[in-house]
Amino acid sequence: xRVNKTNYLVNRTPTFEVLTEEEIEAIYYSALTVLSETGxxxxxxxxxxxxxxxxANIEDVTEDSALVKIPPEMVDIALxxxxxxxxxxxxxxxxxxxxxYKNQIYFGAxxxxxxxxxxYTGERRRAQYEDVKNFARLAEALPNLDFHMSLGIVQDxxxxxxxxxxxxxxxxGTNKPINITAxxxxxxxxxxxxxxxxxxxxxxxxxxxxxxxxIEPVSPLSHxxxxxxxxxxxxxxxxxFVYTPxxxxxxxxxxxxxxxxxxxxxxxxxxxxxxxxxxKGAPMIIGGLMSAMDMRTAVxxxxxxxxALLSAAYTQITKWLGVPEYETAGCSDAKMYDEQAAMEAxxxxxxxxxVGGNMIHDVGYLEQGLTxxxxxxVASDEIIDMVKRILKGIPVDDDSKALHVIEEVGxxxxxxxxxxxxxxxxGLIWSPKLVDRQNFEEWEAxxxxxxxxxxxxxxxxxxxxxEEPLMEEGMFNELKRICELADExxxxxxxxxxxxG
Amino acid sequence: MSDILSDISTLVxxxxxxxxxxxxxxxxxxxxxxxxxxxxxxxxxxxxxGVEFKAxxxxxxxxxxxxxxxxxxxxxxxxxxxxxxxxxKGTILLGTVAGDLHDIGKNLVGMMCEGAGFEIIDLGKxxxxxxxxxxxxxxxxxxxxxxxxxxxxxxxxxxxxxALDEAGVRDTVKIMIGGxxxxxxxxxxxxxxxxxxxxxxxxxxxxxxxx
Ligand code: B12
Numbered sequence: 001x002r003v004n005k006t007n008y009l010v011n012r013t014p015t016f017e018v019l020t021e022e023e024i025e026a027i028y029y030s031a032l033t034v035l036s037e038t039g040x041x042x043x044x045x046x047x048x049x050x051x052x053x054x055x056a057n058i059e060d061v062t063e064d065s066a067l068v069k070i071p072p073e074m075v076d077i078a079l080x081x082x083x084x085x086x087x088x089x090x091x092x093x094x095x096x097x098x099x100x101y102k103n104q105i106y107f108g109a110x111x112x113x114x115x116x117x118x119x120y121t122g123e124r125r126r127a128q129y130e131d132v133k134n135f136a137r138l139a140e141a142l143p144n145l146d147f148h149m150s151l152g153i154v155q156d157x158x159x160x161x162x163x164x165x166x167x168x169x170x171x172x173g174t175n176k177p178i179n180i181t182a183x184x185x186x187x188x189x190x191x192x193x194x195x196x197x198x199x200x201x202x203x204x205x206x207x208x209x210x211x212x213x214x215i216e217p218v219s220p221l222s223h224x225x226x227x228x229x230x231x232x233x234x235x236x237x238x239x240x241f242v243y244t245p246x247x248x249x250x251x252x253x254x255x256x257x258x259x260x261x262x263x264x265x266x267x268x269x270x271x272x273x274x275x276x277x278x279x280k281g282a283p284m285i286i287g288g289l290m291s292a293m294d295m296r297t298a299v300x301x302x303x304x305x306x307x308a309l310l311s312a313a314y315t316q317i318t319k320w321l322g323v324p325e326y327e328t329a330g331c332s333d334a335k336m337y338d339e340q341a342a343m344e345a346x347x348x349x350x351x352x353x354x355v356g357g358n359m360i361h362d363v364g365y366l367e368q369g370l371t372x373x374x375x376x377x378v379a380s381d382e383i384i385d386m387v388k389r390i391l392k393g394i395p396v397d398d399d400s401k402a403l404h405v406i407e408e409v410g411x412x413x414x415x416x417x418x419x420x421x422x423x424x425x426x427g428l429i430w431s432p433k434l435v436d437r438q439n440f441e442e443w444e445a446x447x448x449x450x451x452x453x454x455x456x457x458x459x460x461x462x463x464x465x466x467e468e469p470l471m472e473e474g475m476f477n478e479l480k481r482i483c484e485l486a487d488e489x490x491x492x493x494x495x496x497x498x499x500x501g
Numbered sequence: 502m503s504d505i506l507s508d509i510s511t512l513v514x515x516x517x518x519x520x521x522x523x524x525x526x527x528x529x530x531x532x533x534x535x536x537x538x539x540x541x542x543x544x545x546x547x548x549x550x551g552v553e554f555k556a557x558x559x560x561x562x563x564x565x566x567x568x569x570x571x572x573x574x575x576x577x578x579x580x581x582x583x584x585x586x587x588x589x590k591g592t593i594l595l596g597t598v599a600g601d602l603h604d605i606g607k608n609l610v611g612m613m614c615e616g617a618g619f620e621i622i623d624l625g626k627x628x629x630x631x632x633x634x635x636x637x638x639x640x641x642x643x644x645x646x647x648x649x650x651x652x653x654x655x656x657x658x659x660x661x662x663x664a665l666d667e668a669g670v671r672d673t674v675k676i677m678i679g680g681x682x683x684x685x686x687x688x689x690x691x692x693x694x695x696x697x698x699x700x701x702x703x704x705x706x707x708x709x710x711x712x
Binding site: 114115153155159160162183218224248250251252293295296297298368370 | 557560561562602605606609652653656681682699700
């Protein structure tokens with residue numbers, strides 16, 4: 001089997017560091033202190049019982065939860081069985097795979113925005129099935145996007161089943177690895193069934209899992225019943241999953257970023273310990289969706305420098321721990337793809353890549369994760385491309401120092417027509433597609449288009465490309481059947497789109 | 502305005518909750534009524550805070566400090582207000598609806614409304630319609646506020662309103678709703694009395710409902 005890794009890329013110049021090793025250690029050991037002394041609340045009896053059986057202190061048991069205090073040894077044991085590398089495949093496993101470890105960098109979309117910007121009218125409206133499919137098609141076409149998430153909540157189906165429809169819409173649009181979301185355990189079971197069918201059975205799934213599940217504990221320091229249900233199910237079934245806390249500095253976490261990192265790590269460590277108790281070797285990726293509250297508007301900012309900084313810090317911590325990592329970039333607080341969006345995306349993409357995050361999500365997010373945008377996705381693809389050029393660094397060897405060429409050309413000559421230039425310029429001198437570098441007359445002759453207009457045209461161009469379907473009709477119908485069966489069960493939950501005016 | 506009332510306004514604006522009890526007691530000793538302290542000392546201070554916050558000159562933690570200073574005075578004058586039968590702003594019952602665990606927005610709305618002089622009863626998150634109904638019956642709030650951040654839980658707002666209706670208490674409260682995916686037209690559709698996109702406008706709306 002020949003396997004092309006999706007955009008295999010190692011940061012050769014991981015020079016961006018925001019924490020020293022001593023600081024990382026201080027954060028880690030503080031998280032262990034919080035975990036063993038403050039404790040975390042677990043709203044899941046089976047979950048806290050299992051932790052209790054293995055040495056955690058179970059205190060303050062209420063009707064629905066318990067305060068769980070985990071001694072450091074339990075974390076050490078869990079870390080000794082946690083896979084240091086997690087691999088997720090695309091729907092056609094021989095086409096795409098992501099190997100998440102150390103400095104491997106992969107970018108992908110965000111998920112579940114209630115709104116989307118209509119690519120034709122520019123209007124902000126509720127997302128629907130076709131939108132999610134179209135975003136997946138964009139992901140399929142864009143070379144720097146390696147995995148995908150549902151850039152929109154499917155709202156033209158029963159609300160309790162939107163997760164299955166989103167998975168179907170994504171499978172229609174892309175063969176890249178997918179990070180799914182699930183309404184609940186039932187939604188996860190249905191999507192697992194769909195994945196088994198798509199990849200050719202359970203055995204094939206175990207060899208080449210074609211999705212990971214996105215799970216978020218509830219900051220501060222709480223793990224809800226639905227979250228633990230999903231975590232335990234994933235660990236049992238060997239479904240790779242992301243366990244990403246979403247603390248908000250100043251609101252659900254300390255305003256000081258070190259404190260936020262300590263709290264987030266404590267939340268992640270609970271996931272690591274519990275998953276390894278359910279099944280040693282259960283694959284997981286720990287997160288990084290962290291920001292500071294904007295203190296004027298009270299929003300969860302997705303374009304803040306604090307988000308970039310915290311993401312970078314968390315990446316360093318997870319690398320030090322040797323755990324695959326989840327990060328956030330390609331997102332913005334702007335309301336449409338505009339100068340602010342480009343500015344914020346450039347900043348957070350650059351810092352995420354330079355620090356070497358593994359699974360970097362939320363490309364395509366606008367408005368604090370409430371709206372998705374094709375323009376944001378297409379533009380981010382090129383920003384990533386540009387940053388990747390920086391990651392390639394400047395290899396210094398005899399050939400690259402080119403002393404013989406300098407000698408040959410000598411003072412006053414030129415390198416334009418030299419073989420050395422001809423043979424090496426591609427890949428070394430980055431060439432943009434959407435960024436404009438024409439001179440004024442050329443730019444004017446090509447329609448005096450702004451960057452935004454060029455990006456928009458590219459979105460439409462991709463959407464209007466004719467493509468062969470990625471799945472055979474029989475396969476599609478089988479998957480759709482699962483969604484429809486779920487709909488029948490959740491009939492009374494239909495969300496009337498007219499309701500929103 | 503007497504000096505002491507303008508001092509009280511200043512303490513609110515500065516968020517000085519430490520000096521507030523002494524100042525409030527001093528005002529009472531001077532013979533000022535609780536109503537005067539509230540209407541001419543505390544409220545002008547909070548109104549100023551509201552204006553500054555909307556103008557972007559004050560930040561959330563500062564506003565919450567001011568609300569805390571206001572509370573420090575309220576805990577002293579509240580019993581007196583009750584004694585004289587003075588109309589207070591009333592009670593707001595708050596909760597994040599069933600199935601939803603997002604609570605920061607709801608907490609913020611609660612604190613801002615508290616700062617506007619309301620009493621807040623917070624039912625927390627993941628609150629079932631029946632729990633809302635029981636609490637409305639028990640506490641007889643003037644306003645009910647519901648928060649939802651998920652499309653899957655927005656409908657729990659509709660269910661709650663229906664449950665209130667069936668229990669015959671729908672018309673005893675004004676209902677306001679909010680949360681990121683919620684919109685005015687959704688509020689209209691499910692028969693809520695109002696929608697507010699942020700905490701400051703939530704408190705403005707509550708004031709209107711209470712007027
Ligand atoms: C933080 C966060 C979380 C945290 C919440 C922690 C906590 N303690 O609250 C955690 C990690 C738990 C979480 C979980 C989930 N989340 Co979440 N979350 C967010 C996030 C990033 C920020 C929300 C926030 O705190 N904002 C800051 C506060 C201050 O703002 P606010 O809540 O909007 O409140 C303001 C106004 O709306 C208004 N308001 C709010 N309530 C009320 C009430 C009244 C009466 C009034 C008048 C006004 C009002 O005033 C407030 C102050 O100005 C949003 C994205 C976003 N930008 O909203 C996603 C988001 C809401 N989450 C989302 C999702 C999908 C989920 C999960 C389902 C993910 C998953 N698959 O597991 C789970 C669901 C868990 C559950 N059962 O509830 C989606 C929702 C999509 C949808 N419409 O269905 C969003 C939009 C992100 C996304 N694109 O994926 N989440």
